[in-house]
Amino acid sequence: xxxxxxxPSSMSDAAMPYCPGCTHGxxxxxxxxxxxxxxxxxxxIGIVSAGCSVRSWRLYRFDMVLSAHGRSPAVATGLKRxxxxxxxxxxxxxxxxxxxxxxxxxxxxxxxxxxxxxMINNAVYGAxxxxxxxxxxxxxxxxxxxxxxxxxxxxxxxxxxxxxxxVSKNSYVARVALNSVRNILKAKNAVIxxxxxxxxxxxxxxxxxxxxxxxxxxxxxxxSLKWIEEKMIREYPLGEFKVPEGLEP
Amino acid sequence: MSEICLLSGNEALGExxxxxxxxxxxxxxxxxxxxxxEYMARRLPEVGGTFLQSESEIxxxxxxxxxxAAGGRVMTASSGPGTSLMQEGLSHLAAxxxxxxxxxxxxxxxxxGRVRPSQADYFQATRGGGHGDxxxxxxxxxxxxxxxxxxxxxxTLADKYRNPVMILCDGMLGQMMxxxxxxxxxxxxxxxxxxxSVRGAKxxxxxxxxxxxxxxEELIALNLELKSKYASIEAQEARWxxxxxxxxxxxxxxxxTSARISEDAVLKARMExxxxxxxxxVTLWPxxxxxxxxxxxxxxxxxxxxxxxxxxxEDVLLARRGDVPVFHFGLGGGWVPSTQEVYRxxxxxxxxxxxx
Numbered sequence: 298x299x300x301x302x303x304x305p306s307s308m309s310d311a312a313m314p315y316c317p318g319c320t321h322g323x324x325x326x327x328x329x330x331x332x333x334x335x336x337x338x339x340x341x342i343g344i345v346s347a348g349c350s351v352r353s354w355r356l357y358r359f360d361m362v363l364s365a366h367g368r369s370p371a372v373a374t375g376l377k378r379x380x381x382x383x384x385x386x387x388x389x390x391x392x393x394x395x396x397x398x399x400x401x402x403x404x405x406x407x408x409x410x411x412x413x414x415x416m417i418n419n420a421v422y423g424a425x426x427x428x429x430x431x432x433x434x435x436x437x438x439x440x441x442x443x444x445x446x447x448x449x450x451x452x453x454x455x456x457x458x459x460x461x462x463x464v465s466k467n468s469y470v471a472r473v474a475l476n477s478v479r480n481i482l483k484a485k486n487a488v489i490x491x492x493x494x495x496x497x498x499x500x501x502x503x504x505x506x507x508x509x510x511x512x513x514x515x516x517x518x519x520x521s522l523k524w525i526e527e528k529m530i531r532e533y534p535l536g537e538f539k540v541p542e543g544l545e546p
Numbered sequence: 547m548s549e550i551c552l553l554s555g556n557e558a559l560g561e562x563x564x565x566x567x568x569x570x571x572x573x574x575x576x577x578x579x580x581x582x583x584e585y586m587a588r589r590l591p592e593v594g595g596t597f598l599q600s601e602s603e604i605x606x607x608x609x610x611x612x613x614x615a616a617g618g619r620v621m622t623a624s625s626g627p628g629t630s631l632m633q634e635g636l637s638h639l640a641a642x643x644x645x646x647x648x649x650x651x652x653x654x655x656x657x658x659g660r661v662r663p664s665q666a667d668y669f670q671a672t673r674g675g676g677h678g679d680x681x682x683x684x685x686x687x688x689x690x691x692x693x694x695x696x697x698x699x700x701x702t703l704a705d706k707y708r709n710p711v712m713i714l715c716d717g718m719l720g721q722m723m724x725x726x727x728x729x730x731x732x733x734x735x736x737x738x739x740x741x742x743s744v745r746g747a748k749x750x751x752x753x754x755x756x757x758x759x760x761x762x763e764e765l766i767a768l769n770l771e772l773k774s775k776y777a778s779i780e781a782q783e784a785r786w787x788x789x790x791x792x793x794x795x796x797x798x799x800x801x802x803t804s805a806r807i808s809e810d811a812v813l814k815a816r817m818e819x820x821x822x823x824x825x826x827x828v829t830l831w832p833x834x835x836x837x838x839x840x841x842x843x844x845x846x847x848x849x850x851x852x853x854x855x856x857x858x859x860e861d862v863l864l865a866r867r868g869d870v871p872v873f874h875f876g877l878g879g880g881w882v883p884s885t886q887e888v889y890r891x892x893x894x895x896x897x898x899x900x901x902x
Contacts, residue, residue: 339748344612352760360744362615363756365638368608371600375612375620376744378596379570383616383746401608404601 305329307338311355316423318511318518320475321349324417325356327481328386331488332359337496340384342376344369346398348390349423367398370405373412384495386413392422395431395455406465409500413491416457416503418533419510427513431455434532439513454532458505462538467500470539474507476525480535487537490544499541507533548727555693556720558728559649559713560585562694563621566701567734568647569595570620572609574602577661578717579623579651603628607635607648614644615755617743619701619734623649625717626667627658630675636710637676638757641768645704647697648682649713651720654880662880663716665802668857671714672831679769681776683711683783684830686801690724696828698729705738707779714830716853718803718882779832786834787826790816791843794823796896799862800851801827804876804883808851811888820896830858835865845870847899851888852876871899 304310308329313322332341341359345351347366354361364372369387377385394402394416405412421439422428428441432454436445446454458472469491473484484506491502507529509521516524553561560582563571571586573579583599590597596613600606606622613620624632629650639646650671654664669675671684683703685696693715700711744753759765789812791797800808805826815822823845825837848866850859850873859874866872875883875891 340746342616342744342746351758354754354756355760358752359747360752361754362612362744363642363754363758364611365608365634365757368604368611368635371605371608372612372615374598374605375570375572375609375614376616377612378598378609379613379616379618379620380745400601401605404605 305333307332307358308356309358313356314352315349316512318509318521320508321417323475323481324415324506324508325353327485327488328415329357331485331492335489335492335496337384337492340382342380342383342385344372344376344385344387346389346393347424348393350388350390350417351424353388367393367396368401369393370398370410370412370414371401374405374410377410377412384413384492386415389414389416390423391416391418391420391430391432395457403464406461406468406501406503409465409467411495411498411500413495413502415488416505417508418457418505419508419513420529421510421513423510423513427510432457434528456533458503458538461503465501465539467541468539469494469500469502469541469544471537472505472507472533472535474525474530474535476507476509476522483535494541494544497543499543505533548729550725550727552723553690553726554581554721554723555690555715556581556651557585558690558694558726559697560589561728562697563647564589564593564595565729565731566619566698567732567737568619568621568701569593569734570613570618571595571597571622572600572606573622573624574600574606574628576625576628578653578720579625579649581720582623582649582651603631604634607632610646611635611639611642611644614639614646615642615744617740617745619737621647621649623651625651625653626655629667629670633676636682637678637680639710640680640682641678641757642755643708644710644755645708646710647700647704647713648710649715652714652716654878660880661717663718663803663853663882664878664880665716665804665853666857666878667714668830668852668854671712672833680772681779681831683707683709683779685711685713686828686830687713687715687719688802688805688826690719690722691726693719694726694728703783707775709775714802716803783829784832784834784836785828786837787828788824788837790823791840793821793844795821795844795846796849796892796899797823797825797845798849798851798892799825799827799858801830801858804851804853807883807885808888810885811892814885814889815892815896820893822892822896827858833861833865838865838867847895848872849892849895850874850876851883853881854878
């Protein structure tokens with residue numbers, strides 16, 4: 298009997314710590330698959346911080362760091378400057394990257410720091426119970442915007458991929474979605490290209506991933522996938538926003 | 547063979563750090579640590595090191611966290627307002643048990659304050675300015691020579707205990723110049739390996755550097771481990787200097803710059819025949835309680851002199867034997883006592899002692 302589908306060897310057998318219907322696990326798996334396929338396991342160091350992915354260091358078998366909320370791009374900078382031959386990635390949520398850690402992320406991007414940031418955009422704070430994030434859509438109800446996000450009171454959502462692409466001179470910047478097979482395959486390609494950007498020393502790499510939060514959104518898993526397709530992608534268009542010179546197509 | 551140079555305290559500290567094998571400095575500009583920051587900017591590239599100006603002190607301490615996790619000998623420096631921003635990182639460094647050096651060249655507060663020298667960050671440094679239950683080893687130099695010597699010791703202690711170490715000095719020590727004997731450089735490649743560091747899981751099981759364990763039980767276990775580590779630091783690493791304790795009836799207690807000034811006042815008083823002694827804590831945490839445990843001591847009063855409104859005072863109250871009265875002479879805000887002022891205060895307390 299042949300095993301046709303199994304865990305990537307860079308991943309452990311720890312259970313995914315996420316709620317039913319959450320697509321976070323897909324993102325983790327893509328990172329694991331790509332690390333296997335690129336043969337970079339021994340060079341990889343991952344960083345996670347506060348939020349839903351706080352315990353995701355258990356999911357992998359390579360060296361990992363758990364650092365303070367929002368600071369992982371700065372921690373990654375300290376790691377990469379000390380170990381220039383390693384491949385360092387930070388795994389951030391939207392609150393981690395676009396709210397509390399905006400300065401650290403922005404300046405890592407400005408320095409074209411040779412690190413990779415994977416940002417999960419699920420438009421809410423999942424771990425703390427579904428409060429608003431900077432990425433919360435207009436009109437979207439959250440536990441902290443109970444009558445929906447009103448831009449006259451709380452401003453507008455932030456398009457992180459576009460922001461990063463506009464400030465980071467040498468970088469790979471993409472936005473992908475984890476809601477369909479087609480989009481997941483494209484997401485995997487972006488993960489590959491992000492790591493290759495770092496491996497070739499071409500600059501900073503950033504992949505924003507639109508991901509579901511059925512509990513935070515008060516939706517079924519299927520409706521959540523549909524919500525990404527119909528609402529989120531309209532606000533957060535998919536694609537590559539910047540490709541560094543020297544990265545093959 | 548050591549080399550004698552005329553350096554400011556900030557420069558001496560920087561050169562000592564390089565000679566101690568430190569190759570990474572992350573920081574944000576602030577007065578009065580500017581000479582240290584700029585010295586490292588010039589000096590580290592000469593030895594193949596990394597100097598990076600960060601976007602904030604929060605980022606600087608987080609970069610320190612990253613390099614420390616990778617096993618690099620690393621430091622940052624700041625002053626009051628910047629050190630406040632670093633407290634988040636310090637708590638995480640203590641939780642992850644990462645060795646590093648933080649220098650606080652104190653200025654006058656509170657708030658933005660002004661840049662005159664001060665010792666007002668004693669509480670912040672010794673009580674753990676961040677959240678949670680942790681300790682930072684705090685060293686207090688009182689001369690330019692000690693700025694250099696304690697920097698070597700700071701890195702050694704940080705590695706020995708896998709704990710952040712702080713050098714707590716002030717703008718006066720940072721900026722005054724004195725001759726310094728500099729020790730020979732250490733090759734950072736010859737430092738003991740750090741098998742726990744994250745450098746890529748090549749040919750070994752993976753390593754983890756975590757600011758939080760996975761379970762509640764593991765967090766209790768971490769706290770137990772830290773508690774016993776801190777107890778052994780308290781038992782082994784307390785350092786102080788004392789003078790004239792054998793017959794002293796009044797003991798002045800002071801650290802850093804105020805100890806330097808107080809020493810002159812004490813020497814003057816001895817010449818006048820007053821039975822006065824001096825205790826100068828070199829480690830502020832662990833506070834050298836042992837210094838107060840001299841059985842033959844005939845102390846009738848203590849006088850704590852510090853450039854704040856009464857912070858080390860609390861540690862002296864905890865350390866004194868019996869109910870010997872403790873007086874305080876000090877103020878924050880940039881006030882620096884003169885030898886004369888300390889002398890006058892000392893004589894006044896000396897004359898009142900025994901009648902209290």
